[in-house]
Amino acid sequence: MNSLILAVIGVGMMIGGYLLYSRFLGNRVYQLSDAYKTPAHTMTDGVDYVPTNKYVLWGHHFTSVAGAAPIVGPAVAVIWGWFPAFLWVTIGTVFIAGMHDFGALWASQRHKGQSIGTLSGRYIGNRGRNLFLVVIFLLLLMVVAAFAVVISNLLVSTPTAVIPTWGAIIVALLIGQAIYRFKWNLPLVSVVGVVVLYALMIIGDMFPITLPESTFGLAPNAVWIILLFIYGGIASLLPVWVLLQPRDYINGLQLFVGLGILYLSFLLTAPTIVAPAINTNVPEGTPSIWPLLFVTIACGAISGFHGIVASGTSSKQLDKETDARFVGYFGAVGEGLLALGTIIATTAGFRTLADWEEIYQAFNDGGVNAFVAGGGALINEGLGIPTSLSATILATMAVLFAATTMDTGVRLQRFVVQEIGEIMGVKLGALAATAIVIAVALALTFSAGGDGSGGMLIWPLFGTTNQLMAALSLAIITVILTRLRRPTWPVLIPLVFVMTVSLWAAIVQVRGFWDTQNWLLLVIDLVIIVCAIWVTVEAFAAMNRARNEEPVVWSDDDTDAPAPVVAAKKL
Template sequence: MDAPNSLVLAIIGVMMMLAGYFLYSQFLAKKVYKVNAEFKTPSHEFNDGVDFLPTNRYILWGHHFTSVAGAAPIVGPAVAVIWGWLPAFLWVTIGTVFMAGMHDFGALWASTRNKGRSMGALSGTYIGARGRNLFLVVILLLLLMVLAAFAVVISGLLVAQPGAVIPTWGALIVAVLVGQAIYRFKWNLIAVTAVGVILLYALILLGNAYPVSLPEEGMFGLTAEGIWIILLFLYSGIASMLPVWVLLQPRDFINGIQLFIGLGIIYGAVLMATPTVVAPAINNNLPDDTPPLVPLLFVTIACGAISGFHGIVSSGTSSKQLDRETDARFVGYFGAVGEGLLALGAIIATTAGFQTATQWREFYDSFSSGGVPVFVEGGASIINAGLNIPAGLSATILATMAVLFAATTLDTGTRLMRFVVQEIGQIAGVKITTGIATLIVVVMAFALTFSQGADGAGGMALWPLFGTTNQLLAGLTLTILTVMLIRKGRPFLPILIPAVFLLFMTIYAAFVQLVNLYNAGDWLLLVIDIIIIVAAAWVLVEAVIAMLAARKGPKDPEDDVALTEDQKLPRSA
């Protein structure tokens, strides 16, 4: 296959994802989920101003999008292109249209229909108590992996790209000001957004001009990375306890706008520079440590194609802020489209951001060599060539974009893990307060991250299991949605077919990984992998039994409850 122009990939990918939103998501909304604008959502029913809060759909989209994005839709594709650009491109585009959007939209709808309860709690309702307990274990492990690993990724970027330090921390001040302007002073959303974005990009320019570096030798017996990790966990713990409107919503909203501007810069540079994809379509000259494409492609690229973490966010925070049930299509499905566009941009940056195939192969000399640094390197090269933005500033823009999204995932993940700890406490008959639950979460993340030294290397200890754990969770979430739809007498094949495909590939990958861990003598990960496989298999068996029972049993009555007039909020709220 001749080397394609990256602009062709960009046009095909963008058109596929937009068609998915305007056509397929409409089918899901009308025929499958049957969303109702007058259904009384949990944000109205339990409005407490802290976790439950009716929210303008654009602001909520920003929260949801940036929370699910993080660094994963960059890391996964940036690693997976080692097999060639074609498999990564196909999985990202097809996965976004038929799996990710459907999954995120569905999890958000299911939680909204069940008083804002998490997918872990819903598993108890639809597949039984045993399945619920095991489901919560898988969720807890996944969130712990995300918190520890993202803290390591962010700290590494702050050390490698000191120009990103000022905009990373300064964005918090901008977010608080935006939250006050929107909720306390009721200022115009468009005007506030414009000022917030201008301030954010001014911080990027300031950071590029005045980079901030910690001493290379570190301080207090910690490396520079270790110090950043401690500050990040302290921040995420505090931020996760604040009312959502103070920091979480406005920060995620501004970051979401910033990401779309960043994507506009990337795609605009591709349009102007039209770089050629130098990576092979199918790489037949793989490094020795590269695992087989099938099934590992489908767990290496998770976020950007489909990700179980998204279901946790959809049912953990987003469902508690959904103003109208009909907003779930925009927030959930279009949020997945935004992440798919980021993953597509990562594929282009890491396959067309180099001058020659030889230079590309120098970067991809092992399976673990791809990641955010390659995305920043390749993306900066394209932006410099297409828009004539200096390479250093281009790298700062991309690094800041990656850091800000990883940071939003970090504190959202802390809040979500706190919910899970409290749910486990409820099952055990123990009431765990918000403060205690947050402390438990932060201590667990600290313990894992610093388990192998002061540089925080332990944060990546469980990361090799992230892909399979994450995708198993996505498959299990789809099984819960399938049971729910069967019990309502709705079409369920659009959910069941992707669920079967994903579970097959993921369980296949888990067993491949099991053999590799055994051969490597990594007994800790081997045991954890076995636990995850057994838990997932058990939940899956319970789900199949629940599906069969739902096919034969009576259908659930519809549960539409309308909003009263005084509860309805204007769209600009």
């Protein structure tokens, strides 16, 4: 099959979803209003609450939620064939991911920018909140630790990406000053920033940087991991406008340009997809496509991590409530486009089926490397960009996606630790909470040895935990909509589907961990399953109570949505 057909259909579906379905959600379900003053204005503090241009905020949100997962997940999942992966990415993006991200952002900014974890306590009670926080903490730990390993491996395997990766931080610092301190023209700053980033890629391709085999007794991977956590800790403590926001914005533009280059190569080469539509000859040991497909491709179809970002940082920077549609829904579309591009690159970037099968000899053999190899070959063929530079561009894309997610994850984990501290009666400052986050993540990362590979120990649980987190977020949104007497079916139907396949996948994994005697993952998986089921039961009970209560009307003059009567009594 010609991959160009797949690209046109997929892109058309996602753009159509933004133009049509997100408009329906904004008008009928979330009922956005420009008259409402967002927390960024009513609670401005210059650190976390900062009114932000919607394009800049979109860049922050898009790059924070994207990470490496929409590359890794689809690049692995095509082992079952490109057709199931294509269906889940496109339908999931249009009807589930966009709605979820949009809804979490909307709900949070109507509640003073409170996190989805805090909203769970507000709408289903303290017990539900505490269990919710367990799931959030574990999910963020997986993201922060695993992405540090992914980035370090890429910096070692593709040393040409080192200069653009670290140079992007300096560019971001300068852009933050240019936009907020000197009030320079945003389009001009944006163009200059993107040009500089791509110039850094060319320089990096010319001057690769490789660390010594041993530095103070540490392997290169370990050194990069330590440096990444030092950076993540500093970035999480700085005001968002200094580094986090401009870094994510300029990375978002650069990454969108990179996606444009990738899709342009599809247009010019129109490569044939060599992988089977449905693979009936999967390698031995490959798990069943049902329900594992839906958790293998998490980011790129729906992701609970997106709700944490939307309610953790993005909601505090929303300038106007109507901006939530562009930032939230279109942010999900951006990730869907990346996942779609990954599917095409990893199925059409090889000359023959035999070449493809040589890469996909086992379930987890596909991944970032398959994306870089396949996509780099297509860019080289279509645009004439040297193979080395093509690989540098794609590797830098993957690193910057993962890095922006990692530093945002550290900041969000700090909020969670502080919230847990409050529940326990301990008030933690930002520095102390960040130190705890870094210490726990480093302990996990180096628990398997000095190379830092321990960060991947609990990664097999990421897909199921991430999807369960998304279902729990949808449950909170459904409770809110029920109290407002607004349409709930756009949220309730995806909630039931995502919760079903995620719990099913988690139970399948329990048996796998039992058979392999992986007791750590077995215990964590069981904890997550119990928490998810418990919170879900309490959420559905809250929905039932909400149906019997008097409907609530939110006024545009309210600086915070009124608390539910039942939840207020529990608190």
